[in-house]
Amino acid sequence: MKLNSLNYDSLSPAQTVALQQELRKHIQIRPLYKEVKIIGSADISFNKGEETVYAGIVLFKYPELTVIGNYTAKAETKFPCISGLLAFRELPALLKVWEQIETKPDLMVLDGQGIAHERRMGIATHFGWLTDVPTIGSAKSRLAGRFIEPANEAFAQSEMTDKGEVVSIALRSKKNCNPIYISPGHHIDIEQSVEVIKNCIRGYRIPEPIRQAHNLVNEFRIKDIGSNAQQLLF
DNA sequence: GCGACAG
């Protein structure tokens, strides 16, 4: 069903926009149904200009953030980098990783937007719809939504509004650093999304789960570059 | 027409 019908590479940008318009009708922003004991974080890495993408997911106990699992997968994509359509480039690889996980986490944090998106269908929202798992988007830069700069102190925050709707929170995770942009993906609300992310800050601008997922996929990519170079020696 | 534009 949902997870087997990912032929995103064959869709034109216009078709993916239409798909986002359809999918947004099914998105639920509301409080969590169950307690969160395990969270996962996902990220992607790739070499500029190449079609190979390296995807990874790290699992943690929450709220201690003890690592309890690492998963990676390599995939090919022909879908280009287009702002607003990142999901179509990155999700197929992420789902390949997701399928490896025997015990799924209670919540996933994605590097990118949730509903803070022109059609409310950022990658975190899209991933949540595909997997039926609560998701949060934590982005390093703004896509949709305007806001007033939060005060320059840790945990200062400011609402972000798009088309008259509050879609996310600009959160200053660390003093003297630019804010990060937190939006619910699916099956969670804004307040709980910000609460979870605040509990995941460990002295860096980027929430610890995302930092670790980023490190994982980057190391995975570097190792693969190395092993490809080795093979050329034979 | 011009600027903005997740990763």
Added chain:
DNA sequence: ATCTTGTCGC
């Protein structure tokens, strides 16, 4: 996203 040195500010 990735590449990549020094540099400015707290």
